[in-house]
Amino acid sequence: MEKVVFNKLLKFAVVGALGTVVNEGIYVYASKVIPISIALALGIELSLIFNFFLNDIWTFRDKRVGTFIKRMVKFHGSSYLGNVIQYVVALVLLIYMLHYTSLSQVLTIIFFVKQISANTLILTNFLGILAGFLVRFITSYKYVWA
Template identity: 45%
Template sequence: MRRLLKYAVVGGLGTITNEAVFLSSVRFMPIIFSLAIAIEVSIIFNFFMNDIWTFKDKRVGNIWTRLWKFHGSSFSGSIVHYSVVIAFLFFLFHFSNSSEVLLFLLSSYAGVKSLFLATVNFLGILSGFSVRYLTSIKLVWG
């Protein structure tokens, strides 16, 4: 239970990191890129925090091997996170044709409220949490 709590604290800090990167970058780059960058930055942040705190007694192999494994274990959770965000935005913006979808994917969101984007991104983060925890504990530090 203690390890899960530590993992959740790191995840909370990773969520703040993810939201900060996402909300600052979505203003000047397409959402598909800013979301991917935010996910990657938070994966790297979470790896180092988990490696030095949550799972420091479970380290196997060198840091680069663990980082590689963590990326692999985070992949499925990242796909869930990314897909949930894109699906929510598609659903909420009610696209009527393929050109609107393409414009959506390749546009920045200077006109969309930050709270709205943060909420949608947070739902994506939550959706990937359990997948990331289970794969991390089994594949990286297990």
């Protein structure tokens, strides 16, 4: 891998690590008052905005093309697949780790407020974040800041 790409990947990973803290914090705290499915989506979206700002001013500062709004829309669009991967992986792992087998249990966890251990939420979401990371980097590097 060429040095420039490696440096961008390293910076992207640092931003992602900071975004992970934002994502996990919002997810865990929001899940105490709103359904897990909504808390997870909220954590993903707010961390995505956070990551965009940091990537725009640091990681890809030298590759800015178009307006700020255009880059942000492209970043959201390019991150969509990674976000879906994260969301699905996190929820599937959560259901698996809680040993839920009935449809009513699954629907309860997705659509209603239910107290679940913060450690379980953090672990399953983190694995989802890892699953979406590579997709987000490739689309950011090849599309958003190309």
